[in-house]
Amino acid sequence: MEAIPFAIPYIKPLKFASGEVHVAEHVLVRVHTDDGVVGVAEAPPRPFTYGETQDGIISVVEKIFAPQVIGLTLLEREVIGARVARTVGNPTAKAALDMAIWDALGKTLGLPVTDLLGGYTDRMRVSHMLGFDDPATMVAEAQKMRDTYGISTFKVKVGRRPVGLDIAVVRALRNHFGDDVELYVDGNRGWTAAESARAMREMDDLGLLFAEELCPADDVLGRRWLVGQIDVPFIADESVPTAADVTREILSGSATAISIKTARTGFTGSRRIHHLAEGLGLEIVIGNQIDGQVGTACALAFGAAFQTTSRYAGELSNFLDMSDDLLATPLQIRDGFLHRSSRAGIGFEIDPDKLDHYRQDR
Structure with a gap:
């Protein structure tokens, strides 16, 4: 090893x-x-x-x-x-x-790992994650991703103070693209429950797909209060690193959807979490740990294996922000999709x- x-x-x-x-x-x-x-x-x-x-x-x-x-x-x-x-x-x-x-x-x-796990599809739609910046810069990055790679789903990082900074970004994206793109927000636990509720009310007309980890999970009462107010699925991410955590968050009313990150739970743990979420009727998003192309290939291999994990666009594009990578044959996003490899294993080779x-x- x-x-x-x-x-x-x-x-x-x-x-x-x-x-x-x-x-x-x-x-x-x-x-x-x-x-x-x-x-x-x-x-x-x-x-x-x-x-x-x-x-x-x-x-x-x-x-x-x-x-x-x-x-x-x-x-x-x-x-x-x-x-x-x-x-x-x-x-x-x-x-x-x-x-x-x-x-x-x-x-x-x-055999490909995707086939060993479930073999549902050979591709996944790609979601791109937009980090903090001013509205014009974030809109320009999203437009570049759409023009170059055909990506039409964007996860917008929020959680700054004042809250209005992030609301302005999301509104600018919706105004620029209209209904041609899917948008959802991820707070990385940056807001309080009250700030999150206010922000979601002010973005109520923007047609958001999800809201993710807007406030800390250890604010138990605040989180439960917040989730009860919003009308889009609330994704638990950092708060659900194990299947037991998923059970606790869902049964406590602190989330209604989950993010599976193979970088955090591998294939074996992710499969357990997937089956649990499927049984509970939860929405699932394949998340991104700011992975390189190796990690992205792993997430793609798992996400393509199941119907539930391939239903929504997976967060599979942040390797584009890296100046280089390790794969002998780089991953290619075309028309908004990544195709998983048909080669044995996860399907990539490292360039020595x-x-x-x-x-x-x-």
């Missing part, structure tokens, strides 16, 4: 209520089988969300997870999951290990020269 740190700058920083990102300082996790198969996935640390750092991911993978799982087979995923679960936290490290194992399993069997250039352990 390997944990390889790499760093790729963003063309421009992505800014949102809980922080901002200037460089993709991620970790490439690789597992090797004794048959010579190599499974690969990506762990994106988000210290302001989950407390993980690049160094921490490397350490937990190499020093704690590797001794617990080396020697097991690719079919013993439940055993692997139970062993790594004894370590508290570290969600993206666990997720990358899980997805690398699924990648190796698919390559061993000669690019990895040598961006890795930080040499």
Whole structure:
């Protein structure tokens, strides 16, 4: 097992209520089988969300997870999951290990991971995430994404104070595009419940698709009060990193929809959450952990596997904000869609020269 740190700058920083990102300082996790198969996935640390750092991911993978799982087979995923679960936290490290194992399993069997998981479709519509900026700049970015890639769904980062700044952005987007695009907002827990309620009332005429994590989940009464007032699905994201968290948030009335991020729950955990959400009748969005192309390919592979996860546009475009990436054949968004690979495993290959250039352990 390997944990390889790499760093790729963003063309421009992505800014949102809980922080901002200037460089993709991620970790490439690789597992090797004794048959010579190599499974690969990506762990994106988000210290302001989950407390993980690049160094921490490397350490937990190499020093704690590797001794617990080396020697097991690719079919013993439940055993692997139970062993790594004894370590508290570290969600993206666990997720990358899980997805690398699924990648190796698919390559061993000669089957795409999407087909192993469910095989529902070969493509997903793409949603683009717009970070904090002034209205004119955000409208211009959205127009560029529409003109260049055919994207027609936009997730707008909100949560600034004063609240009117973000309302102005969303209104500018709707005024510019009319009904030709889908819009939803994500507060990253930046507003209070009262601010969120006021903002949603002022945006009531804008036809929003969803509202996501507008206020902190630990404001238990405020969150429940807010969700009871709004008339669009309220997505839980950072507040539902496990299936148990999904159950708690939904049964408490603190959310009515969820975001699944394979970077956070891998394929095995994401499948559990998907089945739970499907049984509860929840809307599901495939989220983005500001992933590179490796992580985006993983999210696409999972999202395309099920009808419920492919119903809405997935957040699959933020690799476009990076100055480069690691794939030998880059992902291509065409006419607003990403097509999943038909190759075995997750379906990508790492460019060894690019990895040598961006890795930080040499």
